[in-house]
Amino acid sequence: MDKKEVYLVEDSADYRFLVRNVFNKFLPNYHLRFFQGAQELYQFLILQSAPEYKGRRPGVIILDLKLPAIDGYELLKLIRQTPDNEITQWKTVPVVILTAGCQDRDIEKCYKAGANSFMIKPIDIEELRHLLETICHYWIDYNQMPVAKQSQTLRTEEATE
Incomplete structure (x- = not known):
């Protein structure tokens, strides 16, 4: 079975190290792809939008809100x-904001821009493990996404045969 893709945009090397350890030990069924900043992720999304792209697509994108240059809020708007x-409908790919701290206006802005969830980063490793497990299981394993155009066409053709 193909591993499900999780994109994480995080500029802190220490936090990426913690997240990588959680995925390696407790979430081996998911493929974690790191991006250190907004520009790196956005360029990759543009690449994936090309019709000839055959690689994995994200099941969920996790964004830090406080990123250098382009922050998580602006990146969220770019994703949408x-x-x-x-194959990929960027307006419906689940995007979770995972940040160290925020104000009420940050939460409101992100939801208005298309965030699916807004969470505070846990500091404790067990809490981080639980949160990442919850995000992956909910958004990738349990959540039902709209059927992409190509898959929908194939299913319709199979049903008429």
Whole structure:
């Protein structure tokens, strides 16, 4: 079975190290792809929007809100504006904001821009493990996403045969 892809945009090397350890030990069924900043992720999403792209697509994108250059809020808006293709619909890919601290206006802005969830980063490793397990299980394993155009066409053709 193909591993499910989780994208994490995080500029802190220490936090990436903690998250990598949690995934390696407790979430081996998921493939974790790190991005150190907004530009790196956005360029990759544009690449994935090309019709010829055949690699994995994200099941969930986890964004830090406080990123250098382009912050998580601006990145969220860019993700939601990325052109769709036959397989990926960027407006519906789950995006979870995971940040160290926030104000009420940050939460409101992110939800209005298309965030699916807004969470505070746990400091305790067990809490981090539980949170990451919850995010992955809920958004990737249990959540039902709209069927992409290409898959929908294939299912319709199979049903008529």
